[in-house]
Amino acid sequence: MSKTRLAVIIPCYNHAHYVGRAIESVLAQTRAPDRFLIVDDGSKDDSVEVIRAYEGRGVELMVQENAGAHNTLNRLAKTVSEDCELISILNSDDYYEPQRFEKCLPLFENG
DSSP, rough: OOOEEEEEEESSOOOOHHHHHHHHHHHHHHHOOOOOEEEEESSSSSHHHHHHHTGGTOOOOESSSSSOOOHHHHHHHHHHHHTEEEEOOOOOOOOOOHHHHHHHHHHHHHH
């Protein structure tokens, strides 16, 4: 059985103070995601600059004018569903425990 491809998506709006911790929690996973995409939804603070600092570590960044949370999530999900079977949504002011995917993915992969 091939490995299930997992994407993590983060919609971000004016969370420069929090988004770094969210990103670090994804990068610290014991089972790394196959794709990690963040859309900045027209932030007026330094969110884009904070996120750009992680691009060299596998974080993809898309920047758009403010479209609202539901439109941003739909755009993220549509983009990553092209090459990933599972999508994990993380709010930009939240974080994951380090073994989240290692513990959860076998439940999907083993039925």
